[in-house]
Amino acid sequence: MLRDFIINISLLISCFVILGEVFKSRPLSPHLSWPLRAGWAVGYGIVGIILMQFSLHLKFGVIADLRHLAIVIPAVYGGMGAALAAAGIMAAARLVMFGVTPTSIYAAAGILLIGLICGLLFRLRLGFALKAFLMNVFSLAAIIVLFYLHLEERELLCLVLSYHIPISLLGGAVAFYVTHFIRYSNEARRRVAENEGKFRQLTERYESVVNNVQEIIFQTDWKGRWTFLNPAWEHLTGYPVKESLGTPFTRYLHPDDLAGKEERYSAVTSEWKESLHLITRYETREKETRWMEIRAKVLKDENGLVTGTSGTMNDITVRKEAEDALQEANRKLQVLSSMDGLTNIANRRFFNERLEHECRVAGGSGPAPALIIFDIDCFKAYNDNYGHLAGDDCLKLVASTAESLLRDREAVVARYGGEEFAVILTGPDAGRALEWAERIRCGIEQLAIRHEHSQAAPWVTISAGVAATVGNPYPNELIDAADRALYRSKHAGRNRCSAAEAVVGRRQIDRPRKVPS
Numbered sequence: 001m002l003r004d005f006i007i008n009i010s011l012l013i014s015c016f017v018i019l020g021e022v023f024k025s026r027p028l029s030p031h032l033s034w035p036l037r038a039g040w041a042v043g044y045g046i047v048g049i050i051l052m053q054f055s056l057h058l059k060f061g062v063i064a065d066l067r068h069l070a071i072v073i074p075a076v077y078g079g080m081g082a083a084l085a086a087a088g089i090m091a092a093a094r095l096v097m098f099g100v101t102p103t104s105i106y107a108a109a110g111i112l113l114i115g116l117i118c119g120l121l122f123r124l125r126l127g128f129a130l131k132a133f134l135m136n137v138f139s140l141a142a143i144i145v146l147f148y149l150h151l152e153e154r155e156l157l158c159l160v161l162s163y164h165i166p167i168s169l170l171g172g173a174v175a176f177y178v179t180h181f182i183r184y185s186n187e188a189r190r191r192v193a194e195n196e197g198k199f200r201q202l203t204e205r206y207e208s209v210v211n212n213v214q215e216i217i218f219q220t221d222w223k224g225r226w227t228f229l230n231p232a233w234e235h236l237t238g239y240p241v242k243e244s245l246g247t248p249f250t251r252y253l254h255p256d257d258l259a260g261k262e263e264r265y266s267a268v269t270s271e272w273k274e275s276l277h278l279i280t281r282y283e284t285r286e287k288e289t290r291w292m293e294i295r296a297k298v299l300k301d302e303n304g305l306v307t308g309t310s311g312t313m314n315d316i317t318v319r320k321e322a323e324d325a326l327q328e329a330n331r332k333l334q335v336l337s338s339m340d341g342l343t344n345i346a347n348r349r350f351f352n353e354r355l356e357h358e359c360r361v362a363g364g365s366g367p368a369p370a371l372i373i374f375d376i377d378c379f380k381a382y383n384d385n386y387g388h389l390a391g392d393d394c395l396k397l398v399a400s401t402a403e404s405l406l407r408d409r410e411a412v413v414a415r416y417g418g419e420e421f422a423v424i425l426t427g428p429d430a431g432r433a434l435e436w437a438e439r440i441r442c443g444i445e446q447l448a449i450r451h452e453h454s455q456a457a458p459w460v461t462i463s464a465g466v467a468a469t470v471g472n473p474y475p476n477e478l479i480d481a482a483d484r485a486l487y488r489s490k491h492a493g494r495n496r497c498s499a500a501e502a503v504v505g506r507r508q509i510d511r512p513r514k515v516p517s
Contacts, residue, residue, distance in 0.1 A: 005167055005171075007054055008065065008066050009174055011051065011054060012051065012066060012174070012175055013174070013178050016175070016182060019044070020183065020185075020186055023040060023043075025186075027183055027187065028074065028077040030079040030081075034081075037085075040074060040082060041078070041082050042085075044070045044071070045070070045088075045089025048067040048086065048089070048093075049090060051065050051067045051069075052065055052093070052094065052097070066171045068168070069171055069172055070086060071090070071111070071114050072132060072139060072175070072176075073132070073175055073176065074086045075115070075119055075122050075135055077128070077179075077183070079122045080120070080122060083116075083119040084115045086115065087112050087114060090111050094111065095108055106146070110142060110143065114139045114142055114143075117139065117142060118135040121134055122135075128176075129180075132172065133172070133176075136168065139168075140164075140169070143164070144161060211230060213230065214232055215312050216230060216233045216292075216312060216313035216314070217232070217311075218249075218296075218311060218312070219308060219309070220296075220310075221307065222308050223248070224248050224249050224250065225246055225249075226244050226246065227245065228310075229241045233313075236284070236290065236313075237285060239252070239285050252283060254280070256281070275296065275298070276295070276297075276311070277294070277295055278293070278294040279291065279293050279294075279316070280292055280294065290315055291316050291317045292313050292315060293313070293314045294311060294313050295311050296310065297311060340399075342395060342415075343396050344396075345399045345414060345415055346412055347414060348416060348417060350414060352475070354412050355371070355424055358424060359472065359474065359478070360472075368430065368469040368470065368472070368473060369424055369426045369478070370424075370426075370429075370430040370431070370466065370467065370468040371422065371424060371425070371433070371467045371478045371479065371481075371482045372425065372436065372437045372440070372465070372482065373416060373421070373423075373464065373479070373482040373483055374420070374421055374422075374463060374465070375420040375462065376419040376461075377462060377463055377490075377494040377495060378451065378455055378494075381453040382453065385452075394449055395419065397447060397449065398460070398462070399415060399421065401440075401443050402421060402423065402440050402444070405436075405443050410425070410427040410429055411423055411424060411429060411436075412424040422482075423437075430468065431468070433466045433499075434497060434499045437497040441495070441497055444461065444462050445459065445461050445462075463486060463489040463490050463494045463495060463496060464496075465481075465482045465485030465487070465489055465500065466498070466499040466500065467500040468499075468500075469502060470502050481501070482500060
C-alpha cells in the first residue's frame with residue numbers, strides 16, 4: 001500500500017507540474033476566460049482519470065484512490081465551473097472505462113457530488129489553504145457516506161477508513177502545496193520575464209538616447225582617463241571612441257589651455273570639490289579648434305572613495321563666437337558712446353564720468369586732479385570766412401595735436417563742446433598743469449593754420465585756463481575755476497594760459513568707519 005501511495009503522490013505531483021508548465025502564463029482563476037478555464041478543467045480531469053488507473057490497494061480486496069484531489073484543486077482556484085467540469089470529465093471516464101454498472105453509476109454520482117460540494121465551498125471568503133482543507137474534509141465526508149452505503153461489514157468499513165482518511169488528508173496537503181508552489185513559481189517567472197522585458201526596453205531606450213544625443217557623455221577614472229565615451233565624441237572631434245578610451249582627457253586640450261586644467265581636475269578627484277565646470281578649447285583630429293563646456297561630477301564607490309568622474313561635454317563653438325562678437329560689439333559701442341564723432345577724442349559724457357571718478361578717488365591718496373580748459377580763439381570768424389568744412393578740419397588738427405602731446409601721460413583729452421576742449425591731468429602731471437597747458441598752446445600755434453580774421457594772431461591760437469585743487473573737490477568747483485581762468489586769458493588778449501587759485505575741496509568722501517575693538 002505504501003508503494004501505491006508513493007506512486008499516486010508522484011503521479012499527482014508530475015501531472016500538476018506538467019499542467020503548471022502548459023498554462024504557466026495563464027494561472028487558473030475565476031476571472032480567466034472560459035476557453036482557458038475549460039483547458040484547465042480538461043487537464044485536471046485527465047489527472048483524475050490517471051489516478052483512477054493507479055488505485056491504492058487496501059486490505060481485503062478494497063481499493064481507493066486520490067481522484068477527488070483532482071476536483072479539490074481546480075475548485076480552490078477556479079470555482080464552481082472548473083470543479084464541475086473536471087468532475088464531469090472524470091465521471092464520464094468512470095462510466096466509459098468500467099462500463100455502465102450500478103457500481104460505476106454510484107461512483108460517478110459520488111464524483112459529481114464532490115465537484116458540487118467543492119464548488120459551493122469556493123464561495124467562502126477564506127484563504128486558499130483553508131479552502132483546500134475544508135474541500136478535502138467535505139470530500140472525505142462524502143466518500144465516507146458512499147463507503148458506508150456500499151460496505152455492509154462495519155468492521156471492514158472502519159478498517160478501510162482508518163487507511164483512507166489519513167492518506168487523503170496527507171495527499172491533499174501535498175497536492176495543495178505543490179500546486180501553490182508551482183503557481184507562485186510561475187508568477188515569479190512571469191514577473192521576472194516582465195521585468196527583464198522592461199529592463200531591456202529601458203536599456204535600449206537609454207542606449208538610443210546616449211548614442212543619438214548631440215552632446216558628449218563621458219566617464220573617466222580617478223586619473224582622468226576616458227573609460228566611456230558615446231558616439232558624439234567621434235562625431236565632434238573625429239577621434240574614434242575605441243582609440244580614445246584609456247587616454248587622458250587633457251591629451252585633446254588646446255595647448256594654450258593646458259595650464260591649470262590638470263590641477264582643477266585633481267582638485268575634484270581629491271575630494272576638494274564635488275563638481276567641475278570648465279570652458280576650454282579642444283583640438284579635433286583635423287586640428288580644428290572647438291570650444292567645449294565640460295560639466296562633471298565625482299563618482300564614488302560604496303566606501304566613499306573617488307573612482308572617477310562622469311559628465312557631459314557640449315560643443316559651444318557657435319555660442320562662444322557669438323558671445324565674443326557681442327562683447328566686441330559692446331566694446332566698440334562703449335568706445336563710440338564715449339568718443340566725439342568729429343575729432344575722435346573723448347566726448348563730454350566720458351569727460352564728466354572720468355572727472356567725477358578722479359575727484360572721488362584722489363582724496364587722501366595723492367594729489368587731486370588738475371583741469372585744463374581751452375578753446376580756439378575767434379573760431380566763429382574762422383568758420384564764417386573759411387567755411388564749416390575748414391572749421392571741422394581745424395578742430396580735428398587741434399584735437400589730435402593736444403592728444404599726441406599728452407599720449408604718454410596720465411591724461412584725458414576731451415571735446416568739451418563746440419571749439420572748447422578739456423584736459424584732465426592726474427598723478428605727477430597734475431602739479432605741472434600750467435606747464436602742460438603752455439605746451440599745448442605752443443604746439444597748436446606751431447601748426448600755423450592760417451587765420452587772417454583772428455584778433456590774436458594771423459594763425460590759429462588757443463586760450464587756456466588751468467585749475468588745480470587741494471583736498472576733495474566737487475567736479476563743478478574745478479570746472480568753474482578753470483573756466484574763470486580761461487576768461488582771464490581771453491580778456492588779457494588771448495593766445496595765453498592763466499591759472500586759477502587753488503581750489504580747496506570741501507567734499508566729504510564716505511569712508512568705512514572703524515569698529516571699536
